[in-house]
Amino acid sequence: MKYMKNKIYLIPLILAIFSLSVIAISLQLDTSPEMIVGDSMQARSFPIFLMVLKLFLLGILTYQFYKNKPKAVSLEKYHTWGSMLLFLLFYLLTVYTDMFIGIFVVIFLMSILWGEKRLWVAFLTATVTPGLVFLLFDFVLKIRFPRGILMNLYYG
Amino acid sequence: MFEQAISAMASVMVDPYLLGLIFATTVLGVIIGVLPGLGATTGAALLLPFTLTMDPVHAIAVLATIYVSATFAGSITAILINTPGTSAAAATTFDGYPLAQKGEAGRALGIAVISSTVGGIFSVLILCFAAPLLARVAYEFRSPEYFALTVFGLSMLASISAGGAVKNLIGGIFGVWLSTIGAERVTGIERFMFGNYELYEGLHFVPIFIGLFAISELLVQSKTVDKIIKTVSMKAVKLPTKEDYKKIWKTILRSCGIGTFIGVLPAEGATVASMIGYSEARRWSKNKKEFGKGSIEGIAGAEAANNAATGGAMVPTMVLGIPGSGTTAIILVGLMVHGLRPGVYLFTEQVEKVYQIFGSMFVANVMFMLMGLYAAKLFARVSLVPTQILWPIVFALSVIGAYAFQGQLLDVWLALIFGVIGFFARRHGFSVAPIAVGLILGEMVETNLQHSLKMFDGQWWLILTQPLALMFLIFAFLGLCGPMIFSWITKQKD
Numbered sequence: 001m002k003y004m005k006n007k008i009y010l011i012p013l014i015l016a017i018f019s020l021s022v023i024a025i026s027l028q029l030d031t032s033p034e035m036i037v038g039d040s041m042q043a044r045s046f047p048i049f050l051m052v053l054k055l056f057l058l059g060i061l062t063y064q065f066y067k068n069k070p071k072a073v074s075l076e077k078y079h080t081w082g083s084m085l086l087f088l089l090f091y092l093l094t095v096y097t098d099m100f101i102g103i104f105v106v107i108f109l110m111s112i113l114w115g116e117k118r119l120w121v122a123f124l125t126a127t128v129t130p131g132l133v134f135l136l137f138d139f140v141l142k143i144r145f146p147r148g149i150l151m152n153l154y155y156g
Numbered sequence: 157m158f159e160q161a162i163s164a165m166a167s168v169m170v171d172p173y174l175l176g177l178i179f180a181t182t183v184l185g186v187i188i189g190v191l192p193g194l195g196a197t198t199g200a201a202l203l204l205p206f207t208l209t210m211d212p213v214h215a216i217a218v219l220a221t222i223y224v225s226a227t228f229a230g231s232i233t234a235i236l237i238n239t240p241g242t243s244a245a246a247a248t249t250f251d252g253y254p255l256a257q258k259g260e261a262g263r264a265l266g267i268a269v270i271s272s273t274v275g276g277i278f279s280v281l282i283l284c285f286a287a288p289l290l291a292r293v294a295y296e297f298r299s300p301e302y303f304a305l306t307v308f309g310l311s312m313l314a315s316i317s318a319g320g321a322v323k324n325l326i327g328g329i330f331g332v333w334l335s336t337i338g339a340e341r342v343t344g345i346e347r348f349m350f351g352n353y354e355l356y357e358g359l360h361f362v363p364i365f366i367g368l369f370a371i372s373e374l375l376v377q378s379k380t381v382d383k384i385i386k387t388v389s390m391k392a393v394k395l396p397t398k399e400d401y402k403k404i405w406k407t408i409l410r411s412c413g414i415g416t417f418i419g420v421l422p423a424e425g426a427t428v429a430s431m432i433g434y435s436e437a438r439r440w441s442k443n444k445k446e447f448g449k450g451s452i453e454g455i456a457g458a459e460a461a462n463n464a465a466t467g468g469a470m471v472p473t474m475v476l477g478i479p480g481s482g483t484t485a486i487i488l489v490g491l492m493v494h495g496l497r498p499g500v501y502l503f504t505e506q507v508e509k510v511y512q513i514f515g516s517m518f519v520a521n522v523m524f525m526l527m528g529l530y531a532a533k534l535f536a537r538v539s540l541v542p543t544q545i546l547w548p549i550v551f552a553l554s555v556i557g558a559y560a561f562q563g564q565l566l567d568v569w570l571a572l573i574f575g576v577i578g579f580f581a582r583r584h585g586f587s588v589a590p591i592a593v594g595l596i597l598g599e600m601v602e603t604n605l606q607h608s609l610k611m612f613d614g615q616w617w618l619i620l621t622q623p624l625a626l627m628f629l630i631f632a633f634l635g636l637c638g639p640m641i642f643s644w645i646t647k648q649k650d
Contacts, residue, residue: 057329077379077381
C-alpha cells in the first residue's frame, strides 16, 4: 500500500480496474450455440483476451514506474477544466434548447475564458462561425440538424 | 495497366474542378499546418465530414492533399517561430530556427520547400510502382495472413515516437477493444452496448477520431493560452543556390529513401521519418559541427524524409487497409465511407480511381511548393491568429462535423467524451494515435482470427504453418522484443 501514496500509480490502477470491469461484463455476455460458433470463438472470448493482455502490459508499466519514478503530472489551469465544463453546458443547452444556441454560448464563453478581452470579438466569432457552418451544411451538404428552438423555427 | 495508370493520372491535370479543389485544399492544408496544434491529422479529422457528399476520388484527394500540404507547412512555423506546426516538423526546428536567427530565414524556407517537394514527389512515384506490386502479393493473402499482418501492424505501435512502447500498446489494445462494442459479427451477440441500440453496428470512426484528435487537442491547447509567439523577420523565400544544392542533394536522396521506407511500415509516420532523416543527415555529413547551429543539411534531411513518408504511408493504407500513420487512419476511414474498399480489389476493380488519387497527391506536392516559395511569409502570419479565437471555432467545426456524419446527436457526445479521454491519455503520456489505429485494425484482427480458427478447426497454432503468416508474426515479435534483445546484447558486449 505504501506505493499507493504516490499519485503516479493511480493511472495503472484505474486502467486495471477498467480492464477487470470489462472482463466481468464480458463473462456475463450470452453464449452462442455450438452449431453457430463451431471451432471459432465465443463473443466474450476476444474482449477477455484483450483485457488480460492489457493487464499484463499494465504490470510492466507499473514496474517501469517503480524503476523510473516519473514525475507526477501537474494540475492544469482553470482554462482546461473550464473548457470541459463548457462541454457539459453544451450538452445541456443542446438537449433542452437548440444545438446552435449551445454552440453560440460555448464559443462566446470559451473565447472569454481563454483570455479574449474584447466582448464584441467573442460575440462576432460566436455568431459568424455557427452561421457560416450552418449555411455550408444546410445548403451545400444538405444535412438536417436536430430539432430545437431555432431549428423548429427554421424547418417549421 | 500502365497506360490506364498514366491516363488516369493525366486526367487529374485536365479536370478543372479537381485542380481547383486541390488548390483550395492545399491553401487550407498549409494554413492548418502553420497553426500550432492543428496539424494534418486534426485537419483531416475536421475535414472528413465535409467530404461526405463529394465524389470518392475528390474526397480522398482532399484528404490526401491536406496530408501532404500540412506536413510540409509545419516547417514554416518551425523555421520562423521555433514552433513546429506539426510534430513531423519538430526536427526542422533544430537547424531551421538557428539559421533564421542568423538572418537567413528565406534560405532556410527555400531549402525546406525544395526538400519537401522532392521527398513528396519521390514517394508518390514509389507509391505508383510499389502499391500495385504489393497488391499482387496481397492477392495471395487469406485470413491467417491478414490476421498475422494486423498483429504486426499493432506491434509496430510500440515504436511510434510519442509515448512509450508499453503505453502505445495499451492504447492500441484499448482501441481494439473499442472495436468490439456493438453486435458481434458472427453471432449477433450485443457487446458493451448497455441497451443503446444506436451502437448496434459499433462505434463509428469519424466522431471518435474528431474527439481523439481535434477535441483533445483543444484541451491541450487550453494550457498554452498565455504563450507569446515571437516571429523572426524575413524578406522573401530564397531558392537554394548551386552551392547549396551541391551540399544537400545526397542528403535529400537519402532522406527520400528513409522517409518512404519508414512511411511504408505500418503505424510509423512522418514524425519518426523526419527524426531518422535528420540523424542520418548528421551521421553522413562532413560538417557535423554545423548541426544544431543552422545546418542546411539538417533542414533538408528532416524535410525530405517527412514528406517522403506521406506517400510511403499510403502504401499499406491502400493496399492492405493498415494505416501507416494517424492521418492515413483518417484517409482509410474516408476510403471506407466512400465505398472504396482498401485492398487488392481496389487495384484490380477501381484502378482508375486509385491512380487519380495518386495523381492528385502529385499535383498537391507541386502546388505546395509554389505556395511555399511565393506565399510562405503570408502563411506565417496565420500562425499569429489568437488561440482564444481559433480553438472555439475548432470546437464548432468538431461538434457539427461529428453530428453531420450520421445525423445522430450520440456521435456529438461520443466526440466530446473521446476528446476528454484523449486529453487525459495525452496528459499522462499516452499517444492517441495508437487508439485510432487499434480501433481501425480491431475488426480485422477479430474477424480474421475467427475465420482462421474455422479454417483450422480451432487449432490456432496451425496459423504458424502458413509461411507468410509466420513471417509477419516473427516481424511482430521482433518489433516488440527486438529493441530489448538488442540492448541486452549491447550490454553483454560492453
